[in-house]
Amino acid sequence: MGRTIPLPMLILAVLGFCYMLLPILVVVLAGLTAGEFLTFPPEGLSLRWVVAFLQSEKYLSAFFFSFRLALLTMIVATILGTAAALFLSRTRFIGRGAMRAFFLSPVVLPGVVIGFSLFAFYISTGIGLTRTIWGLWIGHILYSTPYVIGTVGAALASYDVSLDEAARSLGASPMRTFRKITLPNISQGIQAGSIFAFIVSFGQFEVSLFLSAPNAEPLPIAMYNSLRYKFDPSAAAAGIFAIILVTASVLLTNRLVNIGRLLEKK
Amino acid sequence: MSSVEFQGVSKKFGGTVAVEKTDIAIEQGEFFSMLGPSGCGKSTTLRMLAGFIAPTTGRILVNGRDITDLPPEARGIGIVFQNYAIFPHMNVFDNIAFGLVERKQDKATIKRKVEATLAQVGLTGYEGRFERELSGGQKQRVALARVLVIEPEILLLDEPLSALDKQMREEMKFWIKDIQKSIGITTVYVTHDQSEALTMSDRIAVMNEGRMLQIGSPVDIYEKPSSRFIAEFIGDSNLLRASVTELTDTGCVVDLGEGVAVPARVSDAVSVAPGEPVGLLLRPEMVRLMPAHDGEKPRLSGKIVDEVYQGALRRYRVAAGTHELVVEVPNRPELVRMAAGTPVDLFWSAESGVAVP
């Protein structure tokens, strides 16, 4: 057994890893501080801010609101994104490339732009979505769906269409073919896309800033608002829970996917 | 009534014509091959029959029934793909059972039929395997079993052997032909390999650029090709420049230049006229090569250019006047070897030469 990665690459990889993990470490340690203010390094370790978070009506409701919002966003984004990816990969027409780029544009557009455009749209059309839960949900769906289109699109790109053709000529209708053949073979892409959608929605800040209703703030907005007035370590404690939730959802899905593999092998 | 009938079928993709107006009639139980170079429209023709592509013009009939507008699932046609298209998330049993499940047959019947088909293709005991646990040849068998188990009216095979190694290909060639014969199922086979087409088919359609150039038995196609393209595409060929001097009952007489006149046959599919320039097709194995000597008058005389050793054969290149041709000689010790420069005489029987326009 030899090392298969050249040493310089390995060093770079470790550095990159540290670079990505450091902010997380800072948040976790800051949330565990024993001091009165949000500082780093922390002034001694304690769970007092974690307890404060768990007792804070404002943070807890924001946390669970974000959770529900991300879950509902994930469901709609997964359905829309999968349908869009299928349409883009299965049809041939002039302007398909442009359409794909358009569908994926929310990934590259700054969130501020999307948030502001929707905000302006809601206000100018007066369709009653300005600063409502529904308006916020729509914004999150718009922002998350491209991630599903991306991952499902990648799964479909390597999908062998003759599998579908074989199923059709063996007697399966288009709908049955999709359910019994296509779907099981692109499910990994769909699952990856839906985790992405969940995480992206859960951490979304800019779109929420413009669209969230005053009585229903998602967690990032709640943290931002409280930090504006008070340098309160319970925001970092809230961050700890957000990190735990996201990590757990990734690990859980990973596990589910692998269990699926194992079951298949019998 | 033909088993499969194409009536004026053509296919255009945008501006490009993939298949030109085609009429074919394939008989019940026939093994019909479509042979041609890459991009000539073989797969397109097959896929129109399977229902994956709608023809631009024309009708397709199966056992007299017009299926042109039926979706693939309503056609009762089985197709085996080049890459087999085994469902990767199902084991061998479920793959083969798929068509039966779609036909809502009961569990016991499905089990019985799948097992019988597995035995037929020699894969008993492989029920639980997945695609990634099968060799190329085994995948091929599963793909065929999956189709045969639903007892389709027509069997379609699109280059089913091209993903296998040479030895496996030889073996599967005969195996597929045997199964096809024993069931007596009408089969349309697509290939660009002439040896597959010659060995397996009852009839071959040679295609080029979307057109069926000649349809006939392997013997017809090989021994009386109707064009230069077919003569050169199938087997090795010598095409000598010639011109028709007169027509006869069996074909014609052609002039090879310098006063050499030889008889030649002509495909029924074409007609030639005196004075017309043609190619005289001589297969390398049909020509007899002898060191020059007095006696029987040769058809041509020339000199050996070089010799290539091929194990079972020796291939000689011979220059005869303005012509150059390749001659194959069986590698037997009693046949003398001829060095470059040796003067030689060339003989062939009257039936061996074919005039192709």
Ligand SMILES: Nc1ncnc2c1ncn2[C@@H]1O[C@H](COP(=O)(O)OP(=O)(O)OP(=O)(O)O)[C@@H](O)[C@H]1O
């Ligand atoms: N979906 C399509 N859209 C546009 N052109 C196509 C399509 N399918 C095939 N063609 C074109 O039609 C022609 C015939 O293609 P076809 O696949 O039938 O060839 P083939 O004889 O099967 O070749 P091969 O031996 O390489 O498989 C080709 O020029 C091909 O580029």
Ligand SMILES: [Mg+2]
């Ligand atoms: Mg093809």
